[in-house]
Each structure stands twice: as C-alpha cells, then as structure tokens.
Amino acid sequence: MSARKGAGVLELAVLGLLHESPMHGYELRKRLNTLLGMLRTFSYGSLYPCLKQLLAEGLIIEDSPDEDVRTVPSRRSKIVYKLTAEGKEHLQKLLTEAGPAAWEDEGFGVHFAFFAHTRADVRLRILEGRRSRLDERLESVRAALARTRERVDSYTLELQNHGLESVEREVRWLNEIIGRERAQAEQAKTTDNPR
Amino acid sequence: MSARKGAGVLELAVLGLLHESPMHGYELRKRLNTLLGMLRTFSYGSLYPCLKQLLAEGLIIEDSPDEDVRTVPSRRSKIVYKLTAEGKEHLQKLLTEAGPAAWEDEGFGVHFAFFAHTRADVRLRILEGRRSRLDERLESVRAALARTRERVDSYTLELQNHGLESVEREVRWLNEIIGRERAQAEQAKTTDNPR
DNA sequence: TTCGTCATGTAATGGGTTACATGATTAC
DNA sequence: GTAATCATGTAACCCATTACATGACGAA
Numbered sequence: 001m002s003a004r005k006g007a008g009v010l011e012l013a014v015l016g017l018l019h020e021s022p023m024h025g026y027e028l029r030k031r032l033n034t035l036l037g038m039l040r041t042f043s044y045g046s047l048y049p050c051l052k053q054l055l056a057e058g059l060i061i062e063d064s065p066d067e068d069v070r071t072v073p074s075r076r077s078k079i080v081y082k083l084t085a086e087g088k089e090h091l092q093k094l095l096t097e098a099g100p101a102a103w104e105d106e107g108f109g110v111h112f113a114f115f116a117h118t119r120a121d122v123r124l125r126i127l128e129g130r131r132s133r134l135d136e137r138l139e140s141v142r143a144a145l146a147r148t149r150e151r152v153d154s155y156t157l158e159l160q161n162h163g164l165e166s167v168e169r170e171v172r173w174l175n176e177i178i179g180r181e182r183a184q185a186e187q188a189k190t191t192d193n194p195r
Numbered sequence: 196m197s198a199r200k201g202a203g204v205l206e207l208a209v210l211g212l213l214h215e216s217p218m219h220g221y222e223l224r225k226r227l228n229t230l231l232g233m234l235r236t237f238s239y240g241s242l243y244p245c246l247k248q249l250l251a252e253g254l255i256i257e258d259s260p261d262e263d264v265r266t267v268p269s270r271r272s273k274i275v276y277k278l279t280a281e282g283k284e285h286l287q288k289l290l291t292e293a294g295p296a297a298w299e300d301e302g303f304g305v306h307f308a309f310f311a312h313t314r315a316d317v318r319l320r321i322l323e324g325r326r327s328r329l330d331e332r333l334e335s336v337r338a339a340l341a342r343t344r345e346r347v348d349s350y351t352l353e354l355q356n357h358g359l360e361s362v363e364r365e366v367r368w369l370n371e372i373i374g375r376e377r378a379q380a381e382q383a384k385t386t387d388n389p390r
Numbered sequence: 391t392t393c394g395t396c397a398t399g400t401a402a403t404g405g406g407t408t409a410c411a412t413g414a415t416t417a418c
Numbered sequence: 419g420t421a422a423t424c425a426t427g428t429a430a431c432c433c434a435t436t437a438c439a440t441g442a443c444g445a446a
Contacts, residue, residue: 010405026425034339035351038332038358046406048427077414077425115350137233144229155310156230162368163233166361173357205433221397241434243399272397272442396443404435415424 008101009110010042010050015059015083015091016114022063022082025051039109051081059087091117098122103129120188124181131174134167141167203296204305205237205245210254210278210286211309217258217277220246234304246276254282286312293317298324315383319376326369329362336362 017023017031025048033041054060063082083091095111095118102111108130115123145160152160212218212226220243228236249255258277278286290306290313297306303325310318340355347355 008405024425025427034336034343037336037340037355038362039354043407044425044427045408045429052427079426109354112354113351116348141229141232145232148229153311156308158372159234159304159307160232162365166364167233169361169364170357177353203433219397220399238435239397239399240401240436247399274398391446393446394444396441398440398442400437400439402435402437405433407430407432409428409430411428412426413424414426415422417422418420 009040009106010046011054012091012094012107012114013042013110014047014050014054015087015094016110016117018060018081018083019088019091019117022080024078024080026078028081035113036109054087055081058084059090060084095119096122098125098129100129102126103133120181120185124178124185127174127178127181131171131178134171134174138164138167138171204235204301205241206249207286207289207302207309208237208305209242209245209249210282210289211305211312213255213276213278214283214286214312217275219273219275221273223276230308231304249282250276253279254285255279290314291317293320293324295324297321298328315376315380319373319380322369322373322376326366326373329366329369333359333362333366 013032013035014028017028017035023031025044028051029042029044029047032047051060055062060081061084063080095114101107103126108126111118111126118126141160141164145164208227208230209223212223212230218226220239223246224237224239224242227242246255250257255276256279258275290309296302298321303321306313306321313321336355336359340359
C-alpha cells in the first residue's frame with residue numbers, strides 16, 4: 001500500500017531545491033548544507049545514491065546543461081538535474097503531509113525550510129505538532145529531573161539545565177511563529193470576506 | 196595499533212554510569228536517557244549488544260545481585276553489571292582524552308556529563324575545543340548566509356537565524372563555564388602556593 | 391488470571407559516513 | 419605543467435533503530 005520508504009529528509013530537500021532551480025549534484029550539496037545551516041550536513045556518499053534513486057523513480061531527469069552556442073558541443077561533465085512533472089507532484093504531496101515525519105527532530109527543519117511552498121493550514125499543523133512534541137519532552141525530562149534532584153553533580157545538572165533551556169527557547173520561537181501564522185490566517189479571512 | 200573502534204559514546208556513558216553504581220541493563224537505559232536529557236536517547240537494541248561487548252572485553256562483569264538473606268536463592272532474572280579494574284582504568288583513559296571525539300556534537304554531551312570525574316586541565320581543553328569548533332561553524336554559516344543574502348525566502352531565513360542564535364547561545368554558555376573553570380584553577384594555584 | 395511493567399535479548403533494516411577512485415576545469 | 423577545486427561515483431563499514439520473541443513478577 002504505502003509508496004516507498006526512501007531517505008525521507010534528503011529526498012525532500014533535494015526535490016525542494018531542484019524545484020527552485022535545476023542543479024548538478026556538487027552544487028546541490030552546497031546549497032543543501034547552507035539551507036540546513038546548523039541543522040545537518042550531507043556527504044556525497046548519501047547525495048549521489050539519492051539522486052540515482054530519484055532518477056530511477058522518474059522524479060528527476062537530466063537536463064541538458066544549456067549547451068552554450070560558442071562552447072564545444074558534446075562535452076559533458078556536469079549533470080544537471082531538474083524535476084519531472086511526477087517529481088513536482090510528489091514534492092507537493094510531501095509538502096502536504098502534516099504528520100510526525102514533519103515535526104520530529106529529523107524532518108522538522110527541512111519541512112520548515114520549504115514552508116514558503118506549503119499550504120497555510122499545513123504549516124500551522126506542523127508547527128503545532130512540533131510544539132506539542134517538544135512540550136511532551138519537556139514534561140518528561142522535568143519529571144525525571146525532579147525524581148533525581150540533588151542526586152546529580154553540578155556539571156550534569158548544568159548540562160540538563162542547558163538542554164532544558166534550549167528546548168524552552170525553541171518553544172518560545174514556535175509560539176512567536178504560530179502567533180504570526182494565525183494573525184495572517186485571520187487577516188486573510190477578513191480580506192476574503194470584508195465586513 | 197589502535198585499540199578498538201567500538202561505540203564511542205554509548206560505551207563511555209555506560210562505563211561512567213556503572214562507575215557511579217552497579218546496575219542492570221533496564222535501569223541503565225533509564226539513567227542513560229535522563230542523564231543525557233534532551234541530547235540523545237538509546238534503545239535496548241543498542242544497549243544490550245554494547246553490554247555484551249564490554250563484558251567480552253572484560254571491562255564489566257556480572258555482579259551477583261546481592262542475594263538477600265530471605266529471598267529464594269538461585270533466582271536470577273536481573274543481571275547486575277559492575278566495572279572491573281580494567282574497566283575503571285579504561286574509563287579513566289577515556290576521560291583523559293581531550294580530542295575531537297570529546298568536543299564534536301556526538302560526544303561532547305556525554306564527556307561533559309562526566310566532568311566531575313575529569314581532570315581540570317582536560318575539562319578546560321575540551322571546553323575550548325568545543326568552543327572553537329562552534330566558532331568555526333558560525334563563521335562558515337555566516338559567510339554562506341552573506342553570499343545568499345536576500346535570495347532566500349523569509350521562512351528559510353528565519354530557520355537559519357534561529358540556528359545561528361542557538362549556536363551563539365551555546366558559545367555564551369561555554370564562555371561562562373570556561374570563565375568559572377579558569378577562576379577555579381587560578382584559585383587552586385594561589386591556595387597551593389599562598390603569597 | 392490476566393494485565394502492565396520490568397527485564398533481556400536478537401535479526402533485519404536503515405540511513406548515513408569514510409575512504410577511496412577517477413577525471414575535468416581553472417588559475418597560476 | 420601542476421596544484422586546487424570542481425565534479426561524480428562506489429564499497430565497506432558503523433552505529434543505531436525497529437520489530438520481534440521471550441519470560442518473570444506484582445497488583446487488580
């Protein structure tokens with residue numbers, strides 16, 4: 001029933017970037033790593049096999065690299081990829097799924113990075129999913145911390161606190177964004193239907 | 196030449212926890228996951244094989260689980276592990292290595308968690324190693340950001356900024372700790388050699 | 391007696407990195 | 419002409435997760 005298992009994150013990132021503009025692997029990797037900034041990096045060892053697979057699935061194709069008039073013809077070292085129609089469709093489908101894959105640690109960053117191409121309601125559900133995921137974690141860690149209180153040395157405590165504060169900070173960040181999204185949705189509604 | 200490749204992080208964490216007190220696997224996993232708080236979790240599927248390996252290497256042994264006087268003898272379902280002499284020695288060695296393994300993303304948290312058992316000079320070198328690692332990353336991401344400026348949509352920008360700020364925050368945290376460590380070292384020196 | 395949780399383990403799988411191999415293009 | 423970097427790819431390995439299988443023990 002379910003389509004494929006494939007390399008979730010990387011797949012989405014590649015399709016998303018190729019949607020913005022066709023590119024070859026080497027360039028793709030750089031854009032990938034700056035796009036995700038501090039979140040993740042990918043090596044060629046995972047990128048090229050992924051491209052190969054997407055190609056085999058017909059989601060991308062080689063785009064003849066723009067054979068400039070005065071360059072020697074039939075030279076080919078760069079392989080520029082672009083999305084096929086099915087690729088675009090598949091990307092849209094991925095960007096519409098607002099499930100755990102979109103808000104768990106591995107996937108959230110990439111999904112967020114392509115929010116500009118994501119429907120407003122889906123954005124909101126992903127943001128809320130992420131927030132409640134983090135809330136859960138905070139609660140369980142706080143509970144564990146309360147049980148262990150005073151039985152850990154100061155370094156361990158410091159580490160746990162720092163971790164806690166990092167997550168709290170992400171939750172505040174999410175709250176800000178969620179607020180903005182809602183305001184925007186509200187405004188869109190009244191614009192659609194004035195008075 | 197080199198000893199083993201083994202599961203760096205998990206190995207250190209297990210040895211460290213068992214050093215504090217003997218435990219069985221199930222309990223170990225819970226302690227592990229609260230110790231590392233928001234950093235990481237481990238599943239049984241990695242813990243038990245790790246214990247098996249440490250056992251085979253003679254770094255830990257089964258500790259007869261405290262055969263209480265009035266409990267039925269020769270019952271055994273829990274397997275309590277404790278460090279051997281070689282285990283303690285190996286742990287000390289791990290806690291003295293102030294290399295990349297100690298300050299890269301994967302290892303830093305665990306090393307920090309056991310700082311109470313780490314020599315002051317090693318602590319300082321790890322903290323500084325981590326800090327310069329993060330500085331490098333900040334610089335390269337900022338450079339990439341400057342090159343791409345204005346060519347990314349607001350969501351991507353927001354994500355990159357959040358990531359940047361997270362790392363900057365960790366650097367400030369490190370600076371605080373490094374400051375305290377240095378002050379402490381200074382004080383220890385003057386206490387050793389007053390006037 | 392049955393249900394939840396404690397407790398131990400393994401096999402299949404997964405997603406990724408490292409190290410390597412290779413060659414084209416550019417700048418000096 | 420040679421070094422750096424651009425560019426593509428593969429094979430071996432690594433570390434961990436998932437799903438599963440098993441069973442003891444306490445409480446309802």
